[in-house]
Each structure stands twice: as C-alpha cells, then as structure tokens.
Amino acid sequence: MNITIKKLVIFNDKGQSRDIEFEEGLNIITGDSKTGKSAIIEIIDYCLFSSRSSIPKGKITDFGELFVVVFKVNDFYLAVGRPAQKTGNMNYSYLNIESEYDDSLKNMKISYFDNLSLRLIKNDIQTEFEQYIGLAISNLNSDNEVNKLENKGKLSIRDTVSFLFQHQNLIANKHALFYRFDDIIKRKRVIESLPVLLGAVDENYYDLIRQEKEKIREIKTEKIIVEKLKSSKENETFFLRNSIQVYYSLINNVLDENLTLIDLKKIGINLPIPSEILNDQSKLFLEINRYEKERNLKYIEKEIIEKALTDLYQTSDDGYDYAKELVKIHSHQKYSQDSNNLSCPICDSKNISINENISILENSKEKLINELVKLGTFSNDNTPLISELKSNQKKIEKEIIVLTKNINILSIEDKAFNEAKNKREQIIYQKGKIESLIKAFLEANNQKGNSKDLLQLEADLKVIKANLLKYNPEKFKQDSESFLKENMNRICEKLDFEEELKPIDLNFNIEDFSFFHKNKDGKIRLDEMGSGANWLASHLSIFLSFLHLNIKNEKSVIPAFLILDQPSQVYFPRSSKKEEITDEEDLEKFDDNIDQVKNIFKVLNEEIELINTKTGIKPQIIVLEHANDESFEKFIIKDWNKSKAQGLI
Template identity: 35%
Template structure:
C-alpha cells in the first residue's frame, strides 16, 4: 500500500515537541550511541498499537508525554498519537484524518482532543481499516474453541521492523515471532495482508467447514440407521402382526422394510366374517413358546459361564501350587547333572539319577505353568463371549415379553367390552404413526444429503475462484527469484553462490538450496554475521517489493532497519567513508542495494516505498547516489540528539 511516515514526533507536558521528518524512498538517521536513534523504531511501534511500551527509558521517556506519527496517504494525512503508557496511553489513542496538508513543525497538541480519542482496541481496528484490512474474522473452523483474532496492524509489524538485535540474527527472522501464537496468526493472515482474500472468503470457508461436518454427522446417522434397519423392520413387523391378528389374517415374516411401508396403504379390512378368534390365541402361544426357548438358552449359557468360572478358579489354585513347587525346586536343585561323594570323589549313581529326574520335572513344571497361563486367558475370552450372547438373549426376551403383554392387554379389553372394532382402529393408527416416522427419517436423511452436496459444490467453486493456490505458487516463485537476485549484490559467502534462496509461505522458513549436496541450508546453519545480515536484508526488501506489487495489499510500504552496519563495525560509534576499508565498501553496497530496489519498485508501481535506516555510519560514497540526499538527521557532537 502506498503510504509512508511523514514525521515522528514527541511532545512534552508543555507542548514543546521534537520531530524527525521523513519522505518516501530511503531515509537515513545517523548519529552517536545514545543519541536516540533506536527510540524512533520503538515510538513507531508504540503508535501502531503495541500493548506495551518498549521506548528506551531515559531522556526520551522523561521528555515524552505524547508520541505521534504523521502518515501520508495518496489523498489524505492520518495522525496517530498516544500518551505515555502510564498517562492514559495504555487504554487510549488519538486518530485524526484530514485531506489538508499537515506540516510537522506547525502541529500542536491542540489537535489531540476528546473528539479524536478512541479506546486502544477500537483505534487499532480503525487504523487497520485505513490500511485496507476488511477482514474481521479469519476463523475457518466452526468448532473452534474461540474465534481467530481479527487481522491487525500489530501482525503487520512483523514485515516492517528489523530491530538492532534482529537485523543480523541467525536464530530469528521476524519481529514478535518468539510468541508462537502471534507467529501462527501472522503466517495464516498473509493472504489478508496481500489482499488476496476478503471477509466473504472466510465466510465461505466457515460455512463449508460446517456443512462438511454436518455431512459427516449425517453419514454416521445413515450408518446408524442402516445398522438399526433390522430392528426397525422387526418392530414394524410386530405392529403389523398385531393388526393382522385382530382382523384374523396371517402375515409373511420375510417382508422387507420397503414392502411393509407400502403395505400400509393396502391393509386388509376388518369384517366379522373374516375374524378368527383362534388367531390371537395362536399368536400369544407362539410368542410365549419362543420366550421359553430363549430362557432355556439363557439358562444353558449361565451354567456354562458358572462352570468356566469354577474351572478358572481351580486353574488358579493349580497354578499357585505349581509356582510353590517351582520355588522349592529352584532352591534345592543341584546345578550339575551328577553328584560326587565329597569324601572319596566317586560318583553316586542313585543321587545322580534323582538329580536328572528332578531336572526333567522342573522342565515339565515350567511348560505346565505356561500352559495354565494361556488357558487362563482363554477362560476370560470364553466368559466374555458368553456374556455378550446372554445380553442379546435378554434383549430378545424383553422384546417378546412386551409383545405378549400387548396381546394380553388387547385380550383383556376385548373381554370386557366385546368391541374389537376399536382395537382394530387403534392398531391401524399405530401402523400409520410408525410408518410415517420411518418415512420422515428416510426423507430427511436424503434431503440433507442432497442439499449439502449441492451447497458444498457451490462453496468449493466460490473458494476456488479466489485462486489462492495459484497466488501462493506465484508468491513463492517471486521470493525465490527476488531474494536470490538481491542477495547476490551484497556480502554473501562464496560457498553459497550462486544463491538459490527459498522462502516457504506455510512456515516462513528461509533456506538456501545447495545444488551440490542437494540439501537445504537454513539461516541458523550459515556461518558469519555477514551472511545473516544478507539474508535479512534480501528477504525484507523482497517483502517490501512483493507487497508493493499487490494491487489490494493492506500492508504499508514501510521498512525500518535498525543499525545494519553493526555486523562490520560492532565497536564503532561513527564510521567515516574516508576509512575506505573493505568493510566500508560492503556497507556502501548494502545502501546501494536498498536504493536500487526502491527504484525498481517505483518503475513497476509508480510510487516509492519507504525505507528508514538508523545507523552509526557517517559519510558514505555510494556509487551513483549522494548519501547526503537521504540523510534526515546526523546526531553528532554536543547536544545534537533526538532529545
């Protein structure tokens, strides 16, 4: 997105201010240590809604009562400001939008009124909207314990900031990634910041997830229904049989569920002539006979279980006795196969024979113990299987008992009233109710499946229309090409040239593909601070380039590098170009690479992204560029500092 920081400001209680004015393109702030350079990045971070203030304690925090940024958009300015954390800054921010030009040196604290004050969370939402974030929720899982947090300007900062302790780190690439939750959010929200997706995309994903899970639930219902079809059919068959019994007709036991449902519409009518009283009695007797047979089967199973339990008890006692014998044998058994007299040294045949016999007995004992253990396991399995059969018989006996009770109730009522017509009407109504219930279940399952299938196909089509896979593929190709191109310009070890850098968008890992060993060399596996710096600079210049190219990107085209030259001059507080060492030339090459990348981006996008560099370099001789054209502040000498 075409936006840059026009000025970084801080006000004290009296309204006195300090400010650093910036432009698009490259902005360099240089100076001695403790001049306030590194505070600038922390002020920007604080004004972009950080939950805590990391502005260095000292002169800046003593002076600073309110911190502010002026953001320049193509058609308007946005002022973002925040009081010190301990002075209402923890909960409040100021946002002021105007189409008029804002001159930093003319800006006063009069602007920061109650009218422009928002609570911190709302201010971050509004700031995100200014940058073009339209997504309010990136949740894709309907069963998520809590919704995914909305994409925020806070996650954008991971692409924008390279702190002093990060810019050449071998272990970390991104700001805020030490928090795994924030890391995962930033990676997941990459398509949002790139402008590839909108809220509707996540709505589709959420609905699709819900439908797929509903479909799986329906499949389980279908399976459950299919498994219970036999029971449903049997219960319905019994209902039909009661009716047929009342009207004096017989019913085929082998009718399918479908046939039974269709039979409902053509039930035989009741007539006095067709009724046979013996039918009810016959049905009642048949059911009682079936129940008695099942009770006998249950009794046989119960006796088998009891016998097995008794046998298992005997086996346990037998095993215990065998173990005792084994312990005695182990204690008393001679270790040799023969026994010699301790006095004369001659072999004693009788004792030798007993030793051999005892050893054979021990072998048998060990084998018998193993056999008893196996048989014990078999007892458990047989008892379990018989218990399962007994449970099934109990269910069937219970069902037959219910059928018998219903017939007896009908018989009792008929004997009292002598009105069989009412019983027939009731039995017919019972058939209607059960058939309708089954038909509705079947219809609902079919309807849900059909409707879900159609909508799932439609949602997949709508989601595919966002072409995310294609975007990701193109993006990874871009990063591979661009990072490799940029890193060749800076101080990158010859061992890794020609560079084949790859950035994985699903994990945010950066690695060099070694063609010789056909292996990946990750950042942490590369030696030398120069290599680490080269990786950071090339990756984040590529991010700057990539997001600038995305037509609907919500990410500001801003990159802040804090003291990149520290790799070459860790102890120096001032580096002068006159000390024309090889290291100075390498630093100059970094700045030249930054400027060339800015120009390349402008050629394609028609605007310059902003790169802010705080460093301790002095005058540099950058081929094709004048260093002083990009120098915004040079804080050296007495009283020459930010505060």
C-alpha cells in the same frame, strides 16, 4: 495498500514538541550513538497499538507525554496520538482522519487533540484504524469450534509489524529473521495470516473452510446413519407388522403373512377405516396436525434466513468497493473558485447576494467531500451479522427436530392407547399411530439416511471445494516463493556475500517461514553461513523482497514502509571516525567498509525505484544509522551530533 509514515511528534506536558517529517523513498537518520535513533522504531510500534511500550527509558520517556505518528494512507492521513505509559492512559489513544496534509498536521500543536476523544484502543480506536486501512476480517478461524488457546480471532495491524521493523539486534542476526518471532503463538499467527495480509484470501475463504469441515462431518454422520438403517430393516418390518395387525384386529380384518416392508408401508399409508368414524378426528390427530403446521412455519423461517445469508455474501464486497471509488474521485477534485470576487460583466459591480450563496454552497461541498473522504478504505465486516443469522438458522433447525420428535412421540406413546375408552378412539389412535410411524420411518430414510440426501450433501461439498479453488492457495504459495526466490537472489548478488558460497540460491518457504541457501553440499541454514556480511545480506534480501511482494499485491494490507536500524554495524561495530585512524591497514579496511555501506544505500535506493517503476507505488525505507558519507547525503533527513546536544530529544 500504500501506507507510509509522514510525521512523528513527541509532546511534553507543557505542549513543547520534537518532530521528524518523512518522505516517500529512502530516508536516512544518522548521528552519534545515544541520540535517540533506535527509539524511533519503538515509538512507531507503540503508535501501531503495541500492547506494551518498548520506548527506551531515559530522556525520551522523561520528556514524552504524548507520542504521535501521522500515517499517509493512499490519499488521506491518519493521526494516531498515544499517551505515554507514565500517564496511566496507555490503554487509550486519539485517532483522527484528515483529507489533506495541511497546516494543522505540518505544524501540529498539542491543541490539535483538544477536540478529540481519548478512547479505548481495544475494540475501538484500533478497530477503527484497521477499518480505514481495509483490515476487516473478524474471524480467522477455519472451524466453528476452536480451542481457546488456538483461537486466531480477528486480523490485526499487529500481524503486520514483523514485516516492518529490523532492529539493530536483528538486522544481522544469524538465529532470527523476524521481529518478535520469539513468541511462538505470534509466529504461528503471522505465518497463517500471510495469505490474508497479502490479499490472496479474504473472510469468505475462512468461512468456506469452516463450511467444508462442517459438510465433511455431516457426510460422515449421514453415512453412519445409512448403515444403521440398513441393519435395522428387520426390526422395522417386525414393528410395523405388529402395529398394523393390532389395527386390523380392531376392525376385524386379517393381515397377510408374507408381506414385504414396502407392502406394509403401502398398507399403513392407506389403512381401511370403518365408515362410521370416517369423518371423525381424534385429539391425537389434531395435536399432530398442530405440530406439523408449526413445523412448516419453522421451515419458512429457515428459508428466509438462508436467503438473507446468500444476499449478505453477495453484497459484502460492494460497499467496500464503493467507498474506495469515493476516495479515488475526491483525490482528483480541486476546489479553488474564488467566490468573493464575482461581479457583473457590464457594470463591474459586485453582487453580494450571489457571492454569499456561492460561499454557502462551497462550504457545503467541502463538508460533504470531507465526509466522503473519511470513508477512505473503510471496510465493515459482515461476519458478526452472518454469524448471528447462522446461529438463528441452527436454532430453528433444532426447533424443527424437537417438533418432529413430538410428532413421533404422540404417534407411538402407549399412554394414549391405554386411555382410549372405546373402540372408535382405539381405531383412530392406532391409525394415526401407524401413519405417523410410517412417516417417521420415511423421514428417517429420506432425511437422515437417504441416498438422495447423501448425494445432496456431497454435491454441496463439491460446490464449496469449487469456490475454494478460486482462491488457489497452492498457486499463491508457488508464485510467492518463486517471486521471493528470484528477487532475493538478484538483490543478494549486489550485496557483500561470500564468494565461496556462490552461486547464490536463496529459498524461503511461506508455510513455515524457513530460510536456507542451497549449494552442492545441500541446504545451508542462516546460522551456518559463517559471517556477519552474509547474515546482513540475507536479511536485506529477504525484507526487500517481501516489500516488493507486498506492494505488487494490490489487495495487500501490509504498510509500504520498512525501517532498518544500523545495517552498517557489521562493518562498524562501534562508531569511529576516519581522522582518528593512524594505522594504514586499518585505514584501508575503513575505506573498504565505507564502500560496503555506500553500496547498501545504493541497493536500497535501486530497489525503491524498481518497485516504483513496476507498481506505480514508491515505498518508504527509513534507515537509522551512525555511519555518514557525502555520497548518500541527499537521503539524510536528520544528522545528530551529540557534541552539539543534537538528538531526538
């Protein structure tokens, strides 16, 4: 997903504004300390629906009434406007989609938001934003019943920000790599979400995981029931023999002694009945028949729901692909027909009525195209409907169980027998009891402990496992780690990394996000690498490699931008100017440090161009810096001098 930042705007309560425009590729904002550079990360993070504001208190929060970021998403634009914390509306936001970067965005005024609704972020604005960028997985849990503390719930744009920001206190940190990973729950969630964020798995994967666990539980239960049934054969034979013997006594017949359970069941299914009551039915029979009919209807309802679930799984992806094609078609459409100058080719006179009709047609086309483009990569999640159908399915299954129990109860209840007033009713009752009892025994064997049922469950599990193999998470892990390793080592070779640690062998494990360098002495952790230059080189290598991994995965939903705050601080802990240095040794060191900073920008630009060459997408890297040099002047979009009262505000 090609998501970059096009514009940042801050409005005050009088409608006055401060803005910055960004482009693809390398964007450098340089200047003195305390000019507002670092606040840019916090404003962008705030407009990505952070639950709290980290925008520095002072000039920016005093001025800012509304913070706006315009995101470029493939071929359209999303404008997010979020009121400042001081307004009391930080739980609300504006969101608007535009098909073109026109004057309303280029020269944005506070009036742009007059016709937009200020809506709740949670379950509204943020959800809509995520749908436009293709984030529509509503359940990351791999089980139907999950502890609330471990409930991962819906995938969120907030799960991507750890890959987007490197603050000045993080860019060369030896103890931490990723933004806000001090929160253990957030760290675990991001790590577990990585395959989804990079597009390796989707919502169906998690549903298959849930099905797999449920099927394994069912198989385990089925095996227990089979064992119990095997151990209860003697009791079953005794109970059935006594029941048939009672019936035979009523009709003056004698039952053979040496009959097997199978023989008894055959007799019970074909019980002899006196001719005088052959065509009669007892109330018990009628009641059982009513329950059986009701149960058959439930089976039909269950079949309809199962068919609907199958259809939903097959069609969920089609709508999303169709919406993407509409946006792709629109991106190639140009409507430049001048409908006001059509004239007769013979007499050169204008035809007003035709011109008016064409104008109406053009307006209608433009409205239609705008509506189509607003589909963008809009992706609706069928999971809520699927969950509802599954809930109804379970409800019907429970009702079937209840009906079956009622049938069994009617067949074995002694009360009906005791209330029978004559021999005819007793015979009919006992016959119905035995037949229902045998039916219950058969169901217990065939449905709750039959080897065929167990085989079916195992076959179902095999199908689920086969579908899971299509995702191949192990291959995703191996390929991703191999890709990161190759690129980290390649990038780090170009940066300032100590010779004594070479040859470079950087490794990253995507299962726990552990990072280490390996040499003849074994694994070396980041905090053991010994210098700020090594830590900076490691951070840059990791994040540039992740940027490349993100963009090469076409289904990735991680934005294609990276913001680095003061990577030069390793070489210039405090802002200093060359003309202020008098010591020759310090001057030589300054020049060497400048060369290292120049090299950082050179590497950043090389990686941007390499990614563009390999993927066709040009990522965006924004560097907030206080070092300045003419060699990277062409990438500088802002240069703030504090003595000239320049800055974000």
